[in-house]
Amino acid sequence: MPELPEVETVRRSLEPHIVGKKVSGVVVRERRLRKRIVEDFEDRLYGRTFKRLGRRGKYLMFHLDDGQTVLSHLGMSGAFYLRPRLTPLAKHDHVSIEIATSDVLVLNDPRRFGTMRIGHGEDFEELNNVGPDPMSTRRTADQWRTIVRSKKTPIKTLLMDQRLIAGIGNIYANEMLFLAGIRPRRRASGLTKRELGALEDAMHAVLHRAVELGGSSISDFRDVSGKPGYFQIHHAVYDRAGAPCPRCSSAIRRLVVTGRSTFYCPSCQN
Ligand SMILES: [Zn+2]
Numbered sequence: 001m002p003e004l005p006e007v008e009t010v011r012r013s014l015e016p017h018i019v020g021k022k023v024s025g026v027v028v029r030e031r032r033l034r035k036r037i038v039e040d041f042e043d044r045l046y047g048r049t050f051k052r053l054g055r056r057g058k059y060l061m062f063h064l065d066d067g068q069t070v071l072s073h074l075g076m077s078g079a080f081y082l083r084p085r086l087t088p089l090a091k092h093d094h095v096s097i098e099i100a101t102s103d104v105l106v107l108n109d110p111r112r113f114g115t116m117r118i119g120h121g122e123d124f125e126e127l128n129n130v131g132p133d134p135m136s137t138r139r140t141a142d143q144w145r146t147i148v149r150s151k152k153t154p155i156k157t158l159l160m161d162q163r164l165i166a167g168i169g170n171i172y173a174n175e176m177l178f179l180a181g182i183r184p185r186r187r188a189s190g191l192t193k194r195e196l197g198a199l200e201d202a203m204h205a206v207l208h209r210a211v212e213l214g215g216s217s218i219s220d221f222r223d224v225s226g227k228p229g230y231f232q233i234h235h236a237v238y239d240r241a242g243a244p245c246p247r248c249s250s251a252i253r254r255l256v257v258t259g260r261s262t263f264y265c266p267s268c269q270n
Helices: 004-018 041-045 125-129 141-148 155-159 170-180 193-215 218-222
Strands: 023-028 050-056 059-064 069-073 079-084 093-099 103-108 115-119 253-257 260-264
Touching: 004 050, 004 059, 004 079, 004 103, 004 193, 023 041, 041 115, 069 125, 141 193, 155 170, 155 193, 170 193, 170 260
Parallel strands: none
Antiparallel strands: 023 093, 050 059, 059 069, 069 115, 079 103, 093 103, 253 260
């Protein structure tokens, strides 16, 4: 499933190819995504020019020259591809947007949990519950203290709360806590200011590193064979139960926190 760094990689890869380009054709083959694609999607998008490609958490926001936005979430299995025009369709190519060069922007999504909506900012009620983006926001340790003061939930569960911070999933939450030296099951309210500061730093370090690694796969992005431009970060703890900690060689442990597989080093994390 694409997490925030994958979505940011998609954004960075796509942006130079579409910004300033006019939409010269729109074809929707399958409207039944997680939210049905509206019947006038094609008419509203046709002839518009892409002004900017933004992102909030895992939502991509294609800003158009008339003030509308195409909001897209990749769900479980969605991917965008740029393909040369006249490339044969692939299975699960649900939406094709011709841009006035030679390329076609394609949304491919086998499981159809993704979304593709068009509207103005206030039309997107799903964004009301999406917190600030961790790549473009920095919180001080004091701000974190205020947030966690009354929170008895495990810190790992809190990190994955989209209302608080957008886009952090299970893999990255595990890695961030390892880097910060904090055990996943610790009560959020019990963390010190120093620990909260370390966690904020770890969030940025893990996300930026993942995006940097994703950047190396940009050449795949225009591949018509349909390889997604994703990447695997080198996990320190995630899915490594029993394997040696990269820092101290202790065996990584697994437990379940709020129903999710959780991994930590018993020596490096307190
Ligand atoms: Zn360790």
